[in-house]
Amino acid sequence: MSAETLARWQFGITTVYHYFFVPITIALSMLVAILQTIWVRTGNEKFLRLTKFFGKLFLINFAMGVVTGIVQEFQFGMNWSEYSRFVGDIFGAPLALEALLAFFLESVFLGLWIFGWDKLPKKVHLMTIWLAAIGTMISSIFILAANSWMQNPVGAHFNAANDRAEMTSLLDVLTNPVALVTLPHVLAAAYLTAGGLVLGVAGWHLAKLGKPDTEQQEKDASAYRWATKFGAWVLLGAGAFTLITGDIQGKIMTEVQPMKMAAAEALWETEQPASFSLFTIGTLDGSQEVFSIKVPYVLSFLATGDVNGKVYGINDLVKKMETEGFTNSNLELQKQAADRLAKVGVTDWVPNLPVTYWSFRLMMGLGFLAMAIAAWVLWVTRKGGLPKPGAAWTALMFAAPLAPLFGNSFGWIFTEMGRQPFIVFGVLPTMSAASPGVSAFEVGLTMVLYTVIYGALAVVEVGLLMHYIKLGLPDVVEPHVLTDEDAPLTFAY
């Protein structure tokens, strides 16, 4: 395998792995902040216990997000040096701003939150988790602006003398229509996942506890019941929002990356109206259809908002690319770099169709599955109803966080694979963007080692999560500011 192919695999493996921790970090930090706020305002111990319980799960997850995130920032330069050189003038700024505005906020205030229970007054301590949670959100703004620019490179022009893309407007980059709709979509999907986690963990305990006998069990059951419903409502609300934003995203995608929409359906011929297939068995390269279940009008609606809208097929889009490329694009950068692109050459204009087709469906299907579980849980627990413990309920409680978590992965796999053969859409082909000085041996070796380290860490992380989930709600003492210099700390590593 070539160094470039291995670099793609390495990016895929490390990024998908990193993104297992991101949605939970973004959304669970905020849910914990909300729980702690309720505790501070009501003084109800139940919410302090929930804060500490979910706070612990959040921190176990956060540590992994941090250490795997560093790899991401280094990887652009290590494996994709031509990309980094070509786009650094635009792409570098959001990364630097993310570190400066978001990472500092997150890590400094999280340190204060973890260790500050007995150092800071209650309300100041509450502020620290809010600032950390806001930090994770600021982080997503910059990283999605950066990614959206790769999908739709606005606010830039081509500098031929230096052979690179240069920024013409930071505002255009930050208000990229793709970024404006991707941000709410990604954030909503994060809450969908974290809501599923809260629901799953609390719902599992609720069923296991059954009918409370003692006063302590009564307290536990009340907290788990509240959290189960809270998680379910967060999931449903976020799910609805994911759906709406995803729908808008589809229409913008049809405009700026029509090939990606065609690849989502593996639509070879232009159709009007276009139907959406729920399930297709085709030949391995996705070029021939053997069996398919189709729903008429749906693809037209997803792509254009009109049930009779015209959706361009792959064959027509390829024909257009082969004749004019991006010479008529209304994006300055794509238009100006069209000659350069022709020189570099594109051998295959079509993304990997089996991957785009199935990841698109798995993304949506897993999201819908999570929403169905949440609705069912709300139904079962209505009016003090108790779920029946057992394998079926446990499976549902596992699926509640895992389905949307993998849904997130498939969403990213779809949008990144659907952008191929480009790393910057319509400007820079991925195959021309890797580091020329890096050998296949180096990329291969590090890929194997990353995989081994990440695998071992996954075992540790999942083990810790399961351990603390099973332990359940902790006993708490009301934290207060310590003045005695020799008193034991409320929390220490």
Next chain:
Amino acid sequence: MHLLEIPPTGAPLTLQALWFILIAVLWIGYLVLEGFDYGVGMLIPFLGRNEKEKRVIVNTIGPVWDGNEVWLLTAGGATFAAFPAWYATLFSGLYLPLFLVLVGLIIRGVAFEYRSKHPEAKWRNAFDWMASIGSFLVTLVFGVGFANFILGLPVATVGDSHLFALTPSPYFWQLFSWFGLLGGVTLVALFLFHGSLYLALKTKGEVHDRAVAFAGKVGLVAIGLGAIFLVAQNLLHPTGLLGWVLLVLSAAGLASAWWFNGKGRDGIAFVSTTATILFVAVGIFLTMWPGLGFAGVDGAPSPLTAMNGSSSELTLTLMTVAAGIFVPIVLAYTAWTYTVFRRRIGVQNIPDDAASPALAG
């Protein structure tokens, strides 16, 4: 060999110089702050005689190490944004060394967070060693790296593209010249000294006394290695009188740190190594202007410079505005964190695990 000459980017020299200085400042923030937590990290298995003492050591950096590490991420991000060609050439050129840095950062990062999550001695020992080895690895690689920046990493353009790559490529064993290796061990000694002084400043009781005693010993090693390294640096890559002045200041910092550590003045001793790191870093970055730590093939001046490797005027201007607003804010809340956790800790401050396993965070 056909070498393409890369034209300047057209951004004003003042902005390019400003961003070179800002990147140096971010590196200095990183080396000063994470320097002590690397030192402390390396020392966990050696200075803690029992579990509670080890926890004292870990907890001196517990609330701050993650924030300290962000200085590195910001330095990396700023290099990407302000000098894309520098970032692209350096990160792809030092592929395997940076992989080692990443491995070190990964294993030490999870170690701090996860060691406390399980009471078993075997579990905790494993994470203590991960923290120690990870901290050592990162320090060693950066020491070797900076020594090579002083020498200048040889680069040439690749084919007809505007991209630079180290030559020969892969460039790995060449990094370990005697000067490269000297840089590595010197930085390890310096961070052990800096870290043990931080530990002395932040602890009380037996851990404190042991940190002071260790600093007294490792301080001598740091002074010896530091002196050889700095003299060699000024001979190999002279930067004029200023270089020698910085050498004297760096040496004075080390001597002052050792002296005041012996006198029981923990605070002044720590400030002294901090000053040394600052002066050494300024001296190294002086050698990196304008060639950014690169050199041409066969000792020619670097074909990749701050002038032809920078971003455009617009990007540099926007980044300057952002840095002007947010760097002071970051400094303010970072300083606040250190005041919140200003108290020394000792074994009496460490809560028992078993009594309240679920109290944590």
